[in-house]
Amino acid sequence: MTIPPEFSLIYRHFRPLAAPGALDLRDDAAVFAPPLGRELVIAADAMVAGVHFLPDDPPETVGRKLLRVNLSDLAAMGATPFGYLMTTAFPRGIDDGWIARFAEGLALDQGLFSVGLLGGDTVSTPGPMTLSLTILGHVAPGRALRRSGARVGDGVWVSGTIGDGAFGLRAIRGQVADDAGFLAGRYRLPEPRVALGQALVGVAHAAMDVSDGLVQDFGHICRESGVGGVIEAALVPLSEPTRAAAAGEHALLPFHGGDDYELIFTAPEDAAVLALGMPVTRIGRVVDAEQGVRLLDATGGAIDLPTRGWSHF
Template sequence: MEGGGSAEDRFIARFFRPIARSGAALGLLDDAALLSPTPGTDLVLTKDAVVAGVHFFPDDSPASIARKALRVNLSDLAAKGAAPVGALLAIALPKGTPDAWMAAFAEALGADSLAFGCPILGGDTVSTPGPVTITITALGEVPKGTFVPRTGARPGQAILVSGTIGDAALGLRLRQDAHHPAFAGLGEAQRAHLLDRYLHPQPRLALAPVLRACAAAAMDVSDGLAGDVAKMLKASGCGGHVEARRVPLSAAAAAVVKADPSLFAVALSGGDDYEIAACVPHGRVAVFTAEAARAGVPVALIGETRDEDGLSVVDAGGNTLELGAGSYSHF
């Protein structure tokens, strides 16, 4: 993490050097980190940015922003079957950002980097006239030849998803419109659950070895289940169908959808779930499900791949549901 001037050096030394615990970071005293990959592994690299007003609210706590910035990248590594080995951070801050904001951001980033085994190795700090922007490049490893691609699905495989779907999108809707009638019947714990799922993704790193052993294709659900599964199938050169009734919902999300069925489309196409969608040969589904449960990650079988192009999401009567774009898009 380069420090071009003495003020920047002091900034880095105060906020980031204490959380750069890996020897590969070289104490953040150099222009680059030095990392030796584990013998017999392939490196997996991913980069995601989060921007105030797009990925988080400007008044979100700096601790929540830090956690989200790291965890969305760890989710990408998990979907590829990778274990994290480190991350590079670039942060663009408006001038005058309070020291207390930075201290809380750095403390949370350091705690998460330690908890997830992903040390901060370096990066860059700059000022910006625009909103806070945080970009993280995460590095992971897989045993050589075991990378789980997006392109490996074939017709006749099961489509499974981890965790529950739609909590984050409904949490965002709750944040935007707390007085919507659909939220009126929720208890405080259910409201807190939805809001937390939007603020604090839970990367499914425990699922990584199960994906390596069983999955033909996988990707994390960041822009919406329907759209992301469709992307994966298109990349694999096949199509599929998802049965809406099989999509796992939390108790809070189910209560919201029951109160306003139109919000089911939001749950299926809204972003920020950071769960994992995977295509698994039917002969491996039982093993995949059992091993995922052993790892503490629930998974649900929601559909199947097929020869025909495109993804259809169908209701209990086999009717295709209209979900609009199916996922969030920046462009």
């Protein structure tokens, strides 16, 4: 019996990615049991060509970024990754080699992060390529990290370095120097802080990942927690390439540029955070709600940003 082209594509490229519960991608849905005594954690993110990745980005990194930005959401909840569902809307007539390389990137990161494909859908579109992934993880009951737990007096911490993703996009576009390709790499291949998120369970009061801009995303924590917050610009960790690129007119970009996929979290005890042995930096503090959310310069003056972060609307 002849296999329809859509199913032939799935069998060639996506069946090798299937997790055990995916039933070899032969049925309409996956069947699996979550780990005994754990709660499911589910998140979804989509990427659109020309918005979240560039049309000429390497297919391998597009696949890996799609998986990694979703893994970052699990990291922000302190969850352990389990598997994912994926919907792809490819432009009609897309080169089969592009899809093969896209799947190769997914396969590489499935191995790195111990996840597998559970199912999804594959369609064609007359518009830009659109990719959507739903990630599944698990956490001990009642232990998921939330945005809503920050308390006055908590320290504010961030992982890794900030601003690399935003400058990476500009580097790819030729707007800033990036001789070693570090910034472009950080934009195309963010590092989900899965291990850190798991380690923060029982240590952090609140957490989320930095995807739309440092100040804006910290503001989400403050709003959901009913508190205010202060970030000291001089304390925000910057890589050397970002520090060089941030000179002059781009000086404020690290604070609102987005695409970092680092974790920002609040915690009451510095010693407990430092004992984790993870690459984190204290950048501020949680204050009363009446004080709002502020970014301060070295003299304690408020810094006005052109925008607090990215918005789709």
